[in-house]
Amino acid sequence: MSLPRKVVIVGQGYVGLPLAMRAVEVGYQVVGFDKDRYRVERLAAASSYVEDVTSAQLSSALASGRYLPTTEPAQMSSFEVALITVPTPLREGGPDLTFVEEAGRALAEHLKAGALVVLESTSYPGTTEELLSDLLTKGCGLRAGEDFHLGYSPERIDPGNAHFRLEEIPKVVSGVSAASLAAVQAFYDTMVHKTIAVSRPREAELAKLIENTFRHVNIALVNELAMFAADAGIDVWEALDAAATKPFGFMRFNPGPGVGGHCLPIDPSYLAWHMRTSVGRTFRFVELANDVNDHMPDYVVGRANLALNRRQLALNGSRVLLLGLAYKRNTSDMRESPSLRVAQRLVSLGAQVAYVDDHVAAPEEDGFEVRLRRAALTEQEVSVADLVVVLTDHDDVDYEMVATHAKCVLDTRHRCRGETVEYL
Numbered sequence: 143m144s145l146p147r148k149v150v151i152v153g154q155g156y157v158g159l160p161l162a163m164r165a166v167e168v169g170y171q172v173v174g175f176d177k178d179r180y181r182v183e184r185l186a187a188a189s190s191y192v193e194d195v196t197s198a199q200l201s202s203a204l205a206s207g208r209y210l211p212t213t214e215p216a217q218m219s220s221f222e223v224a225l226i227t228v229p230t231p232l233r234e235g236g237p238d239l240t241f242v243e244e245a246g247r248a249l250a251e252h253l254k255a256g257a258l259v260v261l262e263s264t265s266y267p268g269t270t271e272e273l274l275s276d277l278l279t280k281g282c283g284l285r286a287g288e289d290f291h292l293g294y295s296p297e298r299i300d301p302g303n304a305h306f307r308l309e310e311i312p313k314v315v316s317g318v319s320a321a322s323l324a325a326v327q328a329f330y331d332t333m334v335h336k337t338i339a340v341s342r343p344r345e346a347e348l349a350k351l352i353e354n355t356f357r358h359v360n361i362a363l364v365n366e367l368a369m370f371a372a373d374a375g376i377d378v379w380e381a382l383d384a385a386a387t388k389p390f391g392f393m394r395f396n397p398g399p400g401v402g403g404h405c406l407p408i409d410p411s412y413l414a415w416h417m418r419t420s421v422g423r424t425f426r427f428v429e430l431a432n433d434v435n436d437h438m439p440d441y442v443v444g445r446a447n448l449a450l451n452r453r454q455l456a457l458n459g460s461r462v463l464l465l466g467l468a469y470k471r472n473t474s475d476m477r478e479s480p481s482l483r484v485a486q487r488l489v490s491l492g493a494q495v496a497y498v499d500d501h502v503a504a505p506e507e508d509g510f511e512v513r514l515r516r517a518a519l520t521e522q523e524v525s526v527a528d529l530v531v532v533l534t535d536h537d538d539v540d541y542e543m544v545a546t547h548a549k550c551v552l553d554t555r556h557r558c559r560g561e562t563v564e565y566l
């Protein structure tokens with residue numbers, strides 16, 4: 143197939159920006175449309191805010207003349223392909239599709255016969271075939287699946303994971319008609335090495351929710367086990383190492399201080415909401431997993447309290463150094479980070495809290511209400527703390543130095559080794 147010339151990507155965040163870079167790389171003329179003026183200014187100045195895209199990559203995309211970051215809707219005119227990669231958060235426990243609706247309305251104004259629109263944002267089954275299809279059809283007067291093509295292809299990138307590049311991750315594709323599926327697949331065949339066609343968008347939407355619910359539930363399982371094992375005096379990490387030697391029928395997940403980011407705390411609730419509203423059933427696994435994972439930051443604070451108590455110290459007035467505020471290793475993403483909840487709780491209990499995380503911006507810049515002292519990872523900083531808590535397992539931390547110089551470490555990620563270290 144000859145490459146269509148113009149691809150619009152609505153939303154230039156963790157998902158949209160890497161996609162835009164890949165589309166430029168394979169030869170498209172790409173418009174990166176985002177309503178956030180600050181982000182677009184940074185993109186135009188070749189200053190990346192997403193770890194998986196380097197500023198050098200951005201710079202060469204701009205220099206190619208085939209990447210235009212913009213807040214200007216008129217730049218979307220005459221698009222041949224449009225991808226929607228905007229947030230799908232929760233509002234009062236249910237899906238908030240405001241951003242998808244806004245993006246759809248903006249695209250409808252420029253939608254011409256023969257063009258292709260693909261939703262990549264995570265959402266409940268039916269979003270593409272019902273909500274988005276209706277909205278586009280109303281907005282442009284053309285029929286989805288006949289006059290223009292429409293499909294869903296869930297994004298699967300794993301920010302901070304250098305092992306799987308976007309083009310190496312197989313992509314599930316779907317369309318609202320056979321012709322739409324063919325158009326969606328033909329497009330993604332130019333973007334990634336392997337596409338997997340499913341019969342309808344709702345199966346593709348469910349596939350994405352299954353993937354994230356699977357992780358959420360399994361993380362909750364090991365978190366509950368970790369709490370039980372700590373009380374029973376059993377080393378859950380060693381038990382997991384042993385279980386993971388089974389060559390089939392087992393997939394390892396690790397305990398941690400809770401789940402964060404845009405996916406795990408949110409996506410399973412889209413599925414539970416859909417199940418409740420479409421067939422009137424409660425998704426008990428998701429409720430239980432939410433319950434366990436939501437409790438983890440409080441559990442970590444409880445363990446911090448016990449660790450200090452053993453040394454005849456109270457949390458109130460103690461110096462606590464947190465290692466890692468991002469929810470995920472080697473990323474700057476603090477959305478829904480359990481580390482922030484741990485920090486907030488420690489501060490409210492009177493601890494003097496400092497943090498080390500070279501990946502993140504100051505949390506107050508992200509709207510976090512509690513002010514925390516930012517520290518550098520030095521022997522001095524580690525040794526004066528009454529307690530060091532490892533919350534994010536970034537690779538740029540010298541865990542050996544931490545274990546050597548800290549009076550006491552509560553390691554929720556199993557990265558430190560030594561006499562003074564205790565694990566979740």
Ligand SMILES: NC(=O)c1ccc[n+]([C@@H]2O[C@H](COP(=O)([O-])OP(=O)(O)OC[C@H]3O[C@@H](n4cnc5c(N)ncnc54)[C@H](O)[C@@H]3O)[C@@H](O)[C@H]2O)c1
Pocket residue numbers: 152153154155156157158175176177178181227228229230241242244245262263264265297298299300301404405
């Ligand atoms: N972050 C991940 O690892 C990941 C992985 C797979 C899927 N997803 C899903 O992809 C979607 C996007 O997530 P993200 O992490 O990239 O979000 P993000 O917040 O990093 O980026 C979204 C961008 O969309 C912009 N935006 C919002 N409404 C807009 C509109 N109407 N017009 C133009 N721009 C608009 C925002 O300004 C923001 O820059 C979500 O549904 C998410 O669940 C995320």
